[in-house]
Amino acid sequence: MSNKGFHVAVVGATGAVGQQMLKTLEERNFPIKKLTLLSSARSAGKTVSFRGEDVTVQEAKPESFEGIDIALFSAGGSVSKALAPEAAKRGAVVIDNTSAFRMDPEVPLVVPEVNKEDLRSHKGIIANPNCSTIQMLVALEPIRQAYGLKKVIVSTYQAVSGAGAQAVEELYNQTKAIINNESFEPKILPVGSDKKHYQIAFNAIPQIDKFEDNGFTFEEMKMINETKKIMHMEDLPVAATCVRLPVATGHSESLYFETEKGALTASDIQGLLKDAPGVVLQDNPAEQVYPMPADCVGKNDVFVGRIRKDLDTDNGFHMWVVSDNLLKGAAWNSVQIAETLIEMEIVTEK
Amino acid sequence: MSNKGFHVAVVGATGAVGQQMLKTLEERNFPIKKLTLLSSARSAGKTVSFRGEDVTVQEAKPESFEGIDIALFSAGGSVSKALAPEAAKRGAVVIDNTSAFRMDPEVPLVVPEVNKEDLRSHKGIIANPNCSTIQMLVALEPIRQAYGLKKVIVSTYQAVSGAGAQAVEELYNQTKAIINNESFEPKILPVGSDKKHYQIAFNAIPQIDKFEDNGFTFEEMKMINETKKIMHMEDLPVAATCVRLPVATGHSESLYFETEKGALTASDIQGLLKDAPGVVLQDNPAEQVYPMPADCVGKNDVFVGRIRKDLDTDNGFHMWVVSDNLLKGAAWNSVQIAETLIEMEIVTEK
Numbered sequence: 001m002s003n004k005g006f007h008v009a010v011v012g013a014t015g016a017v018g019q020q021m022l023k024t025l026e027e028r029n030f031p032i033k034k035l036t037l038l039s040s041a042r043s044a045g046k047t048v049s050f051r052g053e054d055v056t057v058q059e060a061k062p063e064s065f066e067g068i069d070i071a072l073f074s075a076g077g078s079v080s081k082a083l084a085p086e087a088a089k090r091g092a093v094v095i096d097n098t099s100a101f102r103m104d105p106e107v108p109l110v111v112p113e114v115n116k117e118d119l120r121s122h123k124g125i126i127a128n129p130n131c132s133t134i135q136m137l138v139a140l141e142p143i144r145q146a147y148g149l150k151k152v153i154v155s156t157y158q159a160v161s162g163a164g165a166q167a168v169e170e171l172y173n174q175t176k177a178i179i180n181n182e183s184f185e186p187k188i189l190p191v192g193s194d195k196k197h198y199q200i201a202f203n204a205i206p207q208i209d210k211f212e213d214n215g216f217t218f219e220e221m222k223m224i225n226e227t228k229k230i231m232h233m234e235d236l237p238v239a240a241t242c243v244r245l246p247v248a249t250g251h252s253e254s255l256y257f258e259t260e261k262g263a264l265t266a267s268d269i270q271g272l273l274k275d276a277p278g279v280v281l282q283d284n285p286a287e288q289v290y291p292m293p294a295d296c297v298g299k300n301d302v303f304v305g306r307i308r309k310d311l312d313t314d315n316g317f318h319m320w321v322v323s324d325n326l327l328k329g330a331a332w333n334s335v336q337i338a339e340t341l342i343e344m345e346i347v348t349e350k
Numbered sequence: 351m352s353n354k355g356f357h358v359a360v361v362g363a364t365g366a367v368g369q370q371m372l373k374t375l376e377e378r379n380f381p382i383k384k385l386t387l388l389s390s391a392r393s394a395g396k397t398v399s400f401r402g403e404d405v406t407v408q409e410a411k412p413e414s415f416e417g418i419d420i421a422l423f424s425a426g427g428s429v430s431k432a433l434a435p436e437a438a439k440r441g442a443v444v445i446d447n448t449s450a451f452r453m454d455p456e457v458p459l460v461v462p463e464v465n466k467e468d469l470r471s472h473k474g475i476i477a478n479p480n481c482s483t484i485q486m487l488v489a490l491e492p493i494r495q496a497y498g499l500k501k502v503i504v505s506t507y508q509a510v511s512g513a514g515a516q517a518v519e520e521l522y523n524q525t526k527a528i529i530n531n532e533s534f535e536p537k538i539l540p541v542g543s544d545k546k547h548y549q550i551a552f553n554a555i556p557q558i559d560k561f562e563d564n565g566f567t568f569e570e571m572k573m574i575n576e577t578k579k580i581m582h583m584e585d586l587p588v589a590a591t592c593v594r595l596p597v598a599t600g601h602s603e604s605l606y607f608e609t610e611k612g613a614l615t616a617s618d619i620q621g622l623l624k625d626a627p628g629v630v631l632q633d634n635p636a637e638q639v640y641p642m643p644a645d646c647v648g649k650n651d652v653f654v655g656r657i658r659k660d661l662d663t664d665n666g667f668h669m670w671v672v673s674d675n676l677l678k679g680a681a682w683n684s685v686q687i688a689e690t691l692i693e694m695e696i697v698t699e700k
Contacts, residue, residue: 151662155505155604157554157593176529179522196638203644204507204595204602206656206670211635215616215658224661237662241604241670243507245554246596252554254505254591254604266565285561288546294553306556308565311574312501312587320556320591 004349005031006342009068009092011060011083012075013037014046016165017097020331021072022050024300028335031342038064039075062086069347070338073097074330088124093347095126095334099218102127102226109229111333112340113278114141119337119346126337129230130222131329132156132242132251137230138302138328139321140257142276143269144231148260150315152238154223157245157252158208159293160200162325163189167200168248174201175246190244201246208242217242250293251325258315266309269317273304278328283307291322299324300332354699355381356692359418359442361410361433362425363387364396366515367447370681371422372400374650378685381692388414389425412436419697420688423447424680438474443697445476445684449568452477452576459579461683462690463628464491469687469696476687479580480572481679482506482592482601487580488652488678489671490607492626493619494581498610500665502588504573507595507602508558509643510550512675513539517550518598524551525596540594551596558592567592600643601675608665616659619667623654628678633657641672649674650682 008025012018018039025032037048038060046057058064060079065071065087073080073087074097084094084101101107108118109127114137119126129137136154143149160167170188177184178201186197190207198205209218216224223240227233274281282291283305291303302323310316323329341347358375362368368389375382387398388410396407408414410429415421415437423430423437424447434444434451451457458468459477464487469476479487486504493499510517520538527534528551536547540557548555559568566574573590577583624631632641633655641653652673660666673679691697 153503153606155591157507157595172529175525179526179529190638194638198638198642199644202597203642204597205642206602206604206640207638211638214661215635215656216661237660239606239660239662239666239668241505241656241668243602243604245507247552247554252556252593254556254593256503256589256606285565288540288544288548288557288561290556292548292553292555294549306565306591310587310589311564311566312589316589318589318591 003033005033006069006347006349007034007036007067008032009036009038009065009071011038011071011073011079013048013057014039014043015074016161017074017326017330020326021074021334022048024327024331024335026051028339030335030338036064036068040079065090065092068092069350070095070341072334072338084125093122093126093341094124095128095337097128097330097334099130099222101125102129103229109226110337111137111230112336113138115230115232116340116344119341119344122346128330128334128337129226130219131162131325132158132219132253133223133226133230134329134333135251135302135321135323136223136253136255137227138278139255139273139304139319142272142279143257143259146272147264149233149236149257150260151258152227152236153256154240155254156240156242157254158242159247159249159251159325160189160244161249162251171200171246171248174199178202200244203246205244206241208244247293249324249326250296250322251329252293253321255319255321257317258313259317262314266307266317269307269319278302279304281305290320293322296322296324300327302328353383355383356419356697356699357384357386357417358382359386359388359415359421361388361421361423361429363398363407364389364393365424366511367424367676367680370676371424371684372398374677374681374685376401378689380685380688386414386418390429415440415442418442419700420445420691422684422688434475443472443476443691444474445478445687447478447680447684449480449572451475452479452572453579459576460687461487461580462686463488465580465582466690466694469691469694472696478680478684478687479576480569481512481675482508482569482603483573483576483580484679484683485601485652485671485673486573486603486605487577488628489605489623489654489669492622492629493607493609496622497614499583499586499607500610501608502577502586503606504590505604506590506592508592509597509599509601509675510539510594511599512601521550521596521598524549528552550594553596555594556591558594597643599674599676600646600672601679602643603671605669605671607667608663609667612664616657616667619657623657628652629654631655640670643672646672646674650677652678
């Protein structure tokens with residue numbers, strides 16, 4: 001730690017995303033003068049290594065946030081609901097990775113490549129969007145800016161790590177059981193707290209999060225509502241079907257979208273995305289170049305390929321968008337918000 | 351074998367689909383008076399059990415089709431191109447599971463639930479559609495009949511057995527290698543004869559079949575073109591994105607469609623599909639009831655769930671369609687065409 005920089009707290013430091021947050025803070029050489037690691041009572045007392053030093057995880061309480069400049073939350077919605085306001089009250093800027101505050105009109109919901117200006121209106125809490133929303137919007141925003149957006153339909157291919165480290169363990173344990181011809185009992189997926197649990201190994205489950213009354217899942221409604229909020233397009237038609245796959249990490253998305261402007265070609269879209277912030281274009285069918293989840297793990301970018309013009313609708317396009325759901329979908333977007341707050345001098349050294 | 355019935359040939363009897371065809375012929379108690387099993391020279395001489403009797407597989411040659419009433423082909427496009435016309439010339443009715451003749455205007459392309467009347471115009475060869483097309487059309491046809499169809503956009507989640515038995519082996523071998531932390535070299539998927547091969551275990555590959563110049567894959571163009579031909583709707587806008595998953599058997603599809611008629615509800619669609627031929631409705635979100643590939647294996651039906659009305663487009667709906675790609679997607683649809691030919695007295699006992 002140095003004398004300059006910020007006092008940063010990570011809440012949920014021992015979880016899958018918390019661990020990625022710490023790794024990302026290290027890799028980005030984030031200006032930290034003091035690091036406080038917080039968690040539930042259950043994980044308190046554990047030791048976590050950061051920049052070669054052992055840091056002991058403490059139980060998160062309201063008073064834990066005294067003196068904190070930036071608090072990165074990723075310990076579940078109930079922890080955020082209880083403690084994020086307490087942290088904000090004590091002067092910390094909270095960047096919350098749960099869904100607790102995302103649709104709160106007082107809370108900016110931010111993908112830096114899309115709407116970093118919204119950070120200026122924060123009142124202590126900033127929400128990090130849903131993983132599948134973030135990567136879609138990083139890919140769509142350059143198109144929206146240049147040509148306008150009229151419609152979005154997405155079908156997702158989501159990795160199990162989005163449901164936590166236990167879900168990854170379940171995928172591997174089930175896979176081993178099937179290969180060894182042993183029996184197993186699904187316990188986590190699709191949703192730990194829902195009534196029924198299904199096999200994920202060698203299967204596809206069309207349910208992520210619980211169902212709403214309209215037949216869409218919460219995950220699907222997150223993609224729909226968060227997109228409208230982040231893009232400031234309340235009336236943009238957005239539809240989503242979210243599906244869990246036997247993939248450990250890396251969400252993929254099959255996207256159909258229509259632009260306002262007509263008479264465009266796939267090359268126009270490719271040209272935009274080639275130089276877009278946070279995007280890596282991997283689009284060369286002749287050489288079988290396209291993004292895949294197995295290739296994106298550990299990388300901060302959003303990978304886009306398979307861009308092609310719809311054969312019937314002049315304004316319609318299809319593309320395939322892949323990103324590491326634990327990084328751009330969670331840890332990296334959160335740390336990037338923190339970096340942006342500093343760059344924009346919204347958070348300054350005391 | 352009995353004295354009544356038909357002399358049936360299965361070409362490609364030792365392949366993944368050929369094996370399912372024989373199993374289906376047994377299960378359906380198909381009226382066979384003689385069975386001839388044919389294959390490439392490589393597999394000739396092998397013995398296959400049918401109804402408790404051993405049948406020796408012979409090398410397929412033009413003269414093998416003398417006296418055959420019905421010939422089920424599933425030995426690859428080049429075999430069909432060479433031998434299906436020879437079989438037809440000798441009086442056999444060919445039901446071809448390859449893509450060789452599907453778009454030939456002289457050849458009916460048939461899903462019995464959709465367009466069995468087209469069988470009447472056959473000239474010796476009938477084509478079985480692509481697996482992913484068949485299940486989509488079984489689910490869409492009742493809707494088209496009742497309410498009209500204006501647009502279809504599909505994203506697929508396809509099993510590796512669609513690429514043959516070797517691809518299934520590759521999936522399991524790669525999975526074992528990853529779990530045991532061993533190295534492996536992809537050799538089959540996404541397309542055996544294409545330049546590059548990629549990991550399928552714990553991954554998703556957005557390529558099925560080779561690429562066309564328009565950026566779509568052949569598989570995607572099959573879904574698009576075959577749908578228009580089977581439904582006799584040359585101008586129906588159809589778009590497809592086809593993706594290979596680490597699932598052994600069972601294709602899933604995320605479908606968006608628009609009806610001609612407006613002011614419909616999800617219940618209207620569910621009501622139609624509840625009683626539709628070849629369809630099993632599995633659609634109860636409150637009880638987490640929806641189709642999944644792991645549940646459909648070994649069944650002839652097309653399973654439909656997650657039916658919901660689009661939140662923005664009055665005529666728009668989403669649904670999730672799952673079926674065993676080796677059965678309704680291949681072997682069962684072929685045998686069902688044969689049964690329909692007999693029912694409609696297009697093929698009669700000699």
